[in-house]
Every structure is written in structure tokens, then in C-alpha cells.
Amino acid sequence: MNLISIIGVLAAIxxxxxxxxxxxxxxxxxxxxxxxxxxxxMVWIATVLWLTYGxxxxxxxxxxxxxxSIIPITYILGxxxxxxxxxxDEKIDNLLKEKKFLPK
Numbered sequence: 001m002n003l004i005s006i007i008g009v010l011a012a013i014x015x016x017x018x019x020x021x022x023x024x025x026x027x028x029x030x031x032x033x034x035x036x037x038x039x040x041x042m043v044w045i046a047t048v049l050w051l052t053y054g055x056x057x058x059x060x061x062x063x064x065x066x067x068x069s070i071i072p073i074t075y076i077l078g079x080x081x082x083x084x085x086x087x088x089d090e091k092i093d094n095l096l097k098e099k100k101f102l103p104k
Contacts, residue, residue: 012065019043023072032080033089040077047073 001009026032047070054062083089 008061012061016065016068019069019072019076023076026076026079030079030083032076032083035076035080037077037080037084040073040080044070044073044077 022035026035047066050062051066051070053059054066080089
């Protein structure tokens, strides 16, 4: 395995596991008020595009890493959208503003 392949494998591993800590925290707490819906939407779109690119190029590391990565990203995005649509994030923000943890 050459240096370029090693770098590619390491990048695939890190990009696969980078969302797991946030997903685990979201699973445990169901709290998403500090997460950006726009940012997670963009991460989801980017991951789907990288997965599509990998499929079109028949690039196994891209296909595997993005196939796995899309799972926690989809969960986090889904929880964020659910909490936003149901007003849970707004309620937490209002509570934090009342307690003077956030600017009004």
C-alpha cells in the first residue's frame, strides 16, 4: 500500500467516524437546540453527493465511508428537523434566554 492509499484509507476512516460522537450525544439527550439545521442539511447533501460520486466512479472507499457516514448524519438531521418543527429547540432557547444564558 502506497502513501496515497494510506492517506485515502485514513481519510475514509476519520470521515466515517467523525459524526458518531454527535450522534451518540443526540441519541442519549434528544437535544439539538445548539445544532444548526442549515449546516446539517449541507453536510447531508455533501455526503449524498460524495456517495453518488463514489458510485459513479466505482470508488470503493468513497462508497463505503459515505454509506456508513450517512446513517448518523441522517439521524442527527432528522432529530434536528423534528425538534425544530415541534418547537422543542425554541422552548429551550427561550428558557436559556430567561435564565440569561443567551442574549435576548
